Amino acid sequence: MNALTGSLASLGRATVESVAGIGYAGRLLWESLYFSVAGWSIGQPLRLRAVFEQMRQIGVDALSIVTLLALTIGIMLGIQFIAALSEFGAQSQVVVAVAKSVTREFGALITAILVAGRSGSALAARIGSMTVSQEVDALATMGIEPVRYLAAPALLAMLVMLPALTMFADAVAIGGAALYSASSLNITPTAYVLQTLSLLAPGDIWQGIAKAVVFAVLITLIGVSTGFSVSGGAEGVGRATTRSVVLSICYIIVADMIFSYFLNR
Amino acid sequence: MNVAAPLIEVEKLEAWYGRRRILHGVDFSVNAGEIRVIMGGSGSGKSTLLRHLLGLHKPRSGSVRLLGVDIGRASDREMLDVRKQIGVSFQGGALLTSMSVGDNVALPLREHTKLDENTIRIMSRLKLEVVNLGGFQDLMPSQLSGGMIKRAALARAVVMDPKLLFFDEPSAGLDPVVSAELDELILRLRDALRMTIVVVTHELESAFKIADTISVLDQGNILMTGSVAAVRRSDNERIQDLLNRRPREIQVDADAYLKRLTEEEAA
Secondary structure, three states: OHHHHHHHHHHHHHHHHHHHHHHHHHHHHHHHHHHHHHHHHHOOOOOHHHHHHHHHHHOHHHHHHHHHHHHHHHHHHHHHHHHHHHOOOOHHHHHHHHHHHHHHHHHHHHHHHHHHHHHHHHHHHHHHHHHHOOHHHHHHHOOOOHHHHHHHHHHHHHHHHHHHHHHHHHHHHHHHHHHHHHHHHOOOHHHHHHHHHHHOOHHHHHHHHHHHHHHHHHHHHHHHHHHHOOOOHHHHHHHHHHHHHHHHHHHHHHHHHHHHHHHOO | OOOOOOOEEEEEEEEEEOOEEEEEEEEEEEOOOOEEEEEOOOOOOHHHHHHHHOOOOOOOEEEEEEOOEEOOOOOHHHHHHHHHOEEEEEOOEOOOOOOOHHHHHHHHHHHHOOOOHHHHHHHHHHHHHHOOOOOOOOOOHHHOOHHHHHHHHHHHHHOOOOOEEEEEOOOOOOOHHHHHHHHHHHHHHHHHHOOEEEEEEOOHHHHHHHOOEEEEEEOOEEEEEEEHHHHHHOOOHHHHHHHOOOOOOOOOOHHHHHHHHHOOOOO
8 A cells, every 4th residue: 555655646746846947947848939039128138149150050050960960861872762662673663762751750750859968958068057056046146137148049049050051951861862872873973953843842841840840949048957956966967967968869850750651631 | 313313213023934934024224334243053044035135035924114115005116216325245156256355345326326337446446456366357256266356245235335334144155364354354445435234144153243233133023132242141041052063952843743743635
């Protein structure tokens, strides 16, 4: 009986905590958007410089690693589709298979996972260590809203850069696939790319971008909210960083599945 | 402004962490121009009281008025106006580690004023000179010693020329000489900038040196508020324990003791 009530109690506590967490993240989203739009009218203006700085860290600094991964994914998809489709003698369908799977799925997913690992964790670590050393309290007492100063620039930068990186990754991955599979298909890489462009509908690309926008919100909110709720010194910061990456990736994959289901019905 | 009106008025302030009551209806007021020391041992509730005074916690019951504004009910706009007029120096300095010392000190000016960059630079260097850190503006906080960090934090706290300055544990973690210098600095600042200063500390020597009045906090209650001499003369046993560094006698309540040992959900 005791064991039952004990586990019921911990289930209840976990439920309350996760509902509170979602509520807190929702409030952060609302406040960040509010400060971005109307902050200047209440003496809490969003600094464009901070947004650009975040955009550089989240987007520009990630270009090389996104290139590498997207190229690899493109080549890998080329290999797999040629192997699988040649069994049915349908090699010529490789182009459309790669084009649709990259733009609708892999471009957004790979970029988001990468950015969650790079920038989501960095956000959690930065804000977490600032919380521990009372820097967040200091900002608040100086009349600088921590959400406006730390969260809003990151959210805006993420909302711009993640879709941009996703489009970039789409292009690089298709290029990678072209390099590998052109010879197997007896066409030039240029012809491969041209064929891809004629096969792609705007809807395919929009699907990836819409996902990227949702992933951007998820990564930022999880990073920022775990950062702000850090307690317990340096160890707490480490735990929050790990937690933000694991949570972000889980939420990204689940959201991706839900999105794919509704967009492809 | 009405001179007689206190800058800080706290009425029946209560604070709870979970089921534990930290502050038991604290009443408290600080007049313009005085240096008030809030003194108390560890666990007396002085950090909690400070967080309420700074508006970092909203009071569960009772009220806190800073510069005439009830910060539990103030709008964001009013709160911002209050915050522009107070300065806070945190225990560990709380300088933003990603910025140089000069940028840290200039931050409130950059955020809250429309002054041009030259003026901001001069004003922040001026404040660094006041705390004897002239020429250190390009160093990062990690390159400073403990005493320098506290002085830089003080420069940031006073850069907007606040009416009210809060100082959390000025001597914590400093050697006696540096902490004595910091005490001198606090006194000088009050005279030069005409600020009202609230210092939270458990350090007796420094408290007696800088205080005009002292409030002694113990287990969530204000035991007394009075001049340095009055506190020294007090015949309250707890105050004398604190002054003479006597370990307090812990009285064991048998029922509560048994309950703590046997209760399953000890909160």
